[in-house]
Amino acid sequence: MVWACFTGERLGPLVVCDEGGIGADEYEDIFYDALFSLIDDLLEPPEDSDMIHVADKNTFVFMQDNAPCYKATCVLEFLAENRVSIMEWPPQSPDFNPIENLWTELKAHFHQRFAKLFNHPSKSLEARYRYGEVLQEVWYSQGMELVQRLIESMPRRCAAVLAANGGWTKY
Helix, strand or coil: CEEEEECCCCEEEEEECCCCCCCHHHHHHHHHHHHHHHHHHHHCCCCCCCCCCCCCCCCCCECCCCCHHHHCHHHHHHHHHCCCCECCCCCCCCCCCCHHHHHHHHHHHHHHHHHHHCCCCCCCHHHHHHHHHHHHHHHHCCCCHHHHHHHHHHHHHHHHHHHCCCCCCCC
16 A cells, blocks of 8 residues: 655655555554655745745645545544644545546556566565565656646536535546
8 A cells, every 4th residue: 555645846755555554543654754744845945045935724735535544533633733724525425536646647657667677476575665666766757747737627626526416527
């Protein structure tokens, strides 16, 4: 399992999780290791800048679907305590989170690289470590063109979900 995020400026970190799924505790660790470090980097003013950058609660909106570990009370409290604004997500909506489109691209490119690098799948610790390295390489080689198109599609995605009363959309 992997977790990743992106902003309008860049791809965020990609976290390769240990074998199996994650629970609320592991999800909070991902926030510390990945999301918060990305936000800190984005808010850090450039060294040669005379400008002061001011951020408020509307600067970032975190988007996640309704996976059980994401909606756990302790996770929602943790995000609230850390002042992370969360996009409201319809409970029965299709998964229209734009990162799903990046996952599709990531999987396709990973499988291409996998076919070139490996003879067959392996569950060895060494092989899993190497798969993680390849996932990182593929994630950061995606570029920002698709990300920009996905961000620009958000108003249309939201309007489509609202028009469908949270039902199926083309996204």
